[in-house]
Amino acid sequence: MSLLVVGSVALDSIETPAGKRDNALGGSASYFAIAGVRYAPVHLVAVVGEDFPQLDRAQLQDQGIDLDGLQTAPGTTFRWGGRYHENMNQRDTLFTELGVFEAFHPELPAHYRQIPVVLLANIHPNLQKEVLEQVRSPKLVALDTMNLWIDITRPALLDVLGGVDLFFLNDEEALQLTGLSNVLTAAKEILSYGPKIVVVKRGEHGALVRTAHGWFSLPAFPVEDLQDPTGAGDSFAGGMLGYLASKGGAYDDESIRTAVAHGTAVASFTVSRFGVDGLVDVDRSRIDARVRDVWDLTRFNVEE
Amino acid sequence: MSLLVVGSVALDSIETPAGKRDNALGGSASYFAIAGVRYAPVHLVAVVGEDFPQLDRAQLQDQGIDLDGLQTAPGTTFRWGGRYHENMNQRDTLFTELGVFEAFHPELPAHYRQIPVVLLANIHPNLQKEVLEQVRSPKLVALDTMNLWIDITRPALLDVLGGVDLFFLNDEEALQLTGLSNVLTAAKEILSYGPKIVVVKRGEHGALVRTAHGWFSLPAFPVEDLQDPTGAGDSFAGGMLGYLASKGGAYDDESIRTAVAHGTAVASFTVSRFGVDGLVDVDRSRIDARVRDVWDLTRFNVEE
Numbered sequence: 001m002s003l004l005v006v007g008s009v010a011l012d013s014i015e016t017p018a019g020k021r022d023n024a025l026g027g028s029a030s031y032f033a034i035a036g037v038r039y040a041p042v043h044l045v046a047v048v049g050e051d052f053p054q055l056d057r058a059q060l061q062d063q064g065i066d067l068d069g070l071q072t073a074p075g076t077t078f079r080w081g082g083r084y085h086e087n088m089n090q091r092d093t094l095f096t097e098l099g100v101f102e103a104f105h106p107e108l109p110a111h112y113r114q115i116p117v118v119l120l121a122n123i124h125p126n127l128q129k130e131v132l133e134q135v136r137s138p139k140l141v142a143l144d145t146m147n148l149w150i151d152i153t154r155p156a157l158l159d160v161l162g163g164v165d166l167f168f169l170n171d172e173e174a175l176q177l178t179g180l181s182n183v184l185t186a187a188k189e190i191l192s193y194g195p196k197i198v199v200v201k202r203g204e205h206g207a208l209v210r211t212a213h214g215w216f217s218l219p220a221f222p223v224e225d226l227q228d229p230t231g232a233g234d235s236f237a238g239g240m241l242g243y244l245a246s247k248g249g250a251y252d253d254e255s256i257r258t259a260v261a262h263g264t265a266v267a268s269f270t271v272s273r274f275g276v277d278g279l280v281d282v283d284r285s286r287i288d289a290r291v292r293d294v295w296d297l298t299r300f301n302v303e304e
Numbered sequence: 305m306s307l308l309v310v311g312s313v314a315l316d317s318i319e320t321p322a323g324k325r326d327n328a329l330g331g332s333a334s335y336f337a338i339a340g341v342r343y344a345p346v347h348l349v350a351v352v353g354e355d356f357p358q359l360d361r362a363q364l365q366d367q368g369i370d371l372d373g374l375q376t377a378p379g380t381t382f383r384w385g386g387r388y389h390e391n392m393n394q395r396d397t398l399f400t401e402l403g404v405f406e407a408f409h410p411e412l413p414a415h416y417r418q419i420p421v422v423l424l425a426n427i428h429p430n431l432q433k434e435v436l437e438q439v440r441s442p443k444l445v446a447l448d449t450m451n452l453w454i455d456i457t458r459p460a461l462l463d464v465l466g467g468v469d470l471f472f473l474n475d476e477e478a479l480q481l482t483g484l485s486n487v488l489t490a491a492k493e494i495l496s497y498g499p500k501i502v503v504v505k506r507g508e509h510g511a512l513v514r515t516a517h518g519w520f521s522l523p524a525f526p527v528e529d530l531q532d533p534t535g536a537g538d539s540f541a542g543g544m545l546g547y548l549a550s551k552g553g554a555y556d557d558e559s560i561r562t563a564v565a566h567g568t569a570v571a572s573f574t575v576s577r578f579g580v581d582g583l584v585d586v587d588r589s590r591i592d593a594r595v596r597d598v599w600d601l602t603r604f605n606v607e608e
Contacts, residue, residue, distance in 0.1 A: 017485065086485040181321070181390045184528045205509040206523060217523035217601055219510060224488045257604035291606055297521055298602045300561035302595055 001139070001245045003036045005029050006045040006106050006131045007121025007234075009052070009060075009070065012275065013081040013095075016088060018227045024275035025056040027078065028121035028144065031231035033065045034279045035238025035266045036119075038287060040245035043112050045069035045131065047104045049077040063280065068109045073100040088229050089204060108134040117245040119237060120164070122146050125156040132163055139249035142166040142241055143195075144233070150176050158193060165251060167195035168237055174200055183208070184215075197256060199240070201233045207260055216257050221268035221294050228274045232267045235279055239266030239287070258291075265290035305443070305549045307340045309333050310349040310410050310435045311425025311538075313356070313364075313374065316579065317385040317399075320392060322531045328579035329360040331382065332425035332448065335535035337369045338583045339542025339570045340423075342591060344549035347416050349373035349435065351408040353381040367584065372413045377404040392533050393508060412438040421549040423541060424468070426450050429460040436467055443553035446470040446545055447499075448537070454480050462497060469555060471499035472541055478504055487512070488519075501560055503544070505537045511564055520561050525572035525598050532578045536571045539583055543570030543591070562595075569594035 012026030033042045043066040048057075050072060060067060078101045081094035106127055116139035120128035128143060143164045149157050150173060157177075161167060167190060169177070174186040187198045187210040200208040206219040240263035247255055265287050269278045316330030337346045347370040352361075354376060364371060382405045385398035410431055420443035424432035432447060447468045453461050454477055461481075465471060471494060473481070478490040491502045491514040504512040510523040544567035551559055569591050573582045 087479075088486075175391075182392075182528070182530065184526050188528070202509065205506065206521075208523070208526070215526045215601055216604075217510075217526070218604075219512070219521035219523055222488050222512070222519045222521070224486070224492070226486065226488075254605065258606070261604050261606070295604070295606050297519055300520075300522075300565050300599070301558060302562070302565070302599050 001117055001249050002041040002043060002115045003117045003119065003241060003245050004043050004045065004112055004115040004135065005032045005036065005119045005121055006128065007032060007119070007123055008078050008101065009044075009046040009048050010078040010080050011052075012230060013079070014228055014230055014274065015083040016228050017084065017086055019274060021228075021274050023079070025059060026080065026230060026275060028123075028234045030060065030276060031234035031270065031279070032119055032121055032238040033060065034063050034276050035235040035270070036242035036245070037064050038266070038282075038284045039239070039242030040117075042066065043069060043115055045106045045108060045112070047071040047073050047100045049073060049075045049100045052077045059276075059280065069107070069112055071104070071107070073103070075100040082230070084229065088226055091229075106131050106134070116140065116249050117241055118142065119241055120144070120160070121234060121237070125149055125153050125160045129156070129160045132160065140165050140241070140244060140251055142168065142237065144168040144237060145173065147173055147176060162194040164195050166197040166199065168199045168201055168233065170201050170203075170233075174198075197251060199260070201236060203229070203232065206264065207236070209256060209260060211253055211256065213253050216253070216260065218260055218264055218294065218298060221264055221290065221297060223268050223272050226271055227278075229271050230275065232271050235270040236263035236267040239263040261291050261294050262287065264294050305421055305553050306345040306347060306419045307421045307423065307545060307549050308347050308349065308416055308419040308439065309336045309340065309423045309425055310432065311336060311423070311427055312382050312405065313348075313350040313352050314382040314384050315356075316534060317383070318532055318534055318578065319387040320532050321388065321390055323578060325532075325578050327383070329363060330384065330534060330579060332427075332538045334364065334580060335538035335574065335583070336423055336425055336542040337364065338367050338580050339539040339574070340546035340549070341368050342570070342586070342588045343543070343546030344421075346370065347373060347419055349410045349412060349416070351375040351377050351404045353377060353379045353404045356381045363580075363584065373411070373416055375408070375411070377407070379404040386534065388533065392530055395533075410435050410438070420444065420553050421545055422446065423545055424448070424464070425538060425541070429453055429457050429464045433460070433464045436464065444469050444545070444548060444555055446472065446541065448472040448541060449477065451477055451480060466498040468499050470501040470503065472503045472505060472537070474505050474507075474537075478502075501555060503564070505540060507533070507536065510568065511540070513560060513564060515557055515560065517557050520557070520564065522564055522568055522598065522602060525568055525594065525601060527572050527576050530575055531582075533575050535580065536575050539574040540567035540571040543567040565595050565598050566591065568598050
């Protein structure tokens, strides 16, 4: 079953204690797509400027990602610059240049409209809504967002959330969105906004999932030689939804649990190299092996 | 197999967003002992002042804890006051009055000296060392500490660590002790200081364990109606070592994994009520049921 992703394709300038990279292929849709295509066909919707390097376009194409929905507009590609702190748990945004994203409106090619699994990656909620209005009765819709949209476009975000099955956010965003002080009560509260599954992404602390039936949680896989945390969350989403797409778009609790393990595995490869390098190098069999490592990380015998 | 604990018995004044309590029974040894005695006999070494309430002494005795090693000295009992922030992840210490702890030297009654499983709870490393010198070839020695001792008594701490099997600490302490910026590399480094097992306590994010053979990690059990996080770490240690004592003091990797699940379960009861109330109310069968809940929290199918 195919995946549709709308989000950003960007050129990232990243500094971490492990190194530095300028104008590297990045953006939420890139990370998601490169992760997801390990599981299922991926069709991408985004915009780049006329300055977008042919090499980066070729890299996405070589991964097998359908770029028919990638517009090229006059102007410059979205650029983001960030510097990570010594422990890599925090980062400062050095610059954000929206470029062609400022006037972007997603237009789905005809063959995109029947795609059953949709990720609305982190962009303006109105653009996420425009995509939802162009797809026909998708089986599974997931959404990611950021503090900025909760802050300045809350009504639009709540509106689009009403049509979403699975919602990705982090601890701070969950508290900000609900006005609560406890992330557990916040995640439960958010179920009443529409999503059936709330996935709280906790970085080095893994993921916490709330559904109507209860909690599920996994720690992050320990990556001792962490290089660059950029894209960890987007590739986590790509692994998770990719797995669900490969299972026919199921999102019952059992499928979600295994999907979170796949997201965890995929993200561990992302952060072990700079930019998308850790993802493009890995094939599905290595991801599956890492899923077994995640299983081994947390297993214990209840009875002895 | 019996447990020996040396640490503090204190009167705590606690404020959390859920309530307030003055002069409640607390201290690392109290929490550890009340947790551990659910699994095995516990023998306590500590000091209180002449003002220590008879009711608190009776509560420890009623739990079946051996208080032959609890000295009563002229002066006042150790008092600690703390106020938790809105999210309960952080707290401010309002006061620390050492009282009789200032002149304390542990003296083990004769029948304590052969106890095979020992927890050196958070006190001055020199006092931890004095206890180690009084026990005869224990099977398993665990140690807990705090940032203060890493800061002002580092050589003494490293000295006592050399004779320890299992070391409890948190993320910040691991970085502080090693001078490293990554908790994973820090935990591995600490294995070279003596301990065979490093248990990084991460509060609401669970626990991360490093042994010679690799990593083990569990998230915390989600407690939606969190009341008071005080004693979570000490009771986690009590559940973990209590379980190991009940298994003959084994600390192979498989036993450690199940022990961490028991620590996780016990701590979840502690934080659901004020002070030690959540612990004294719970029996072993409810803890075992919670261990199964922890198992269910993290389980997933690798193959579908």
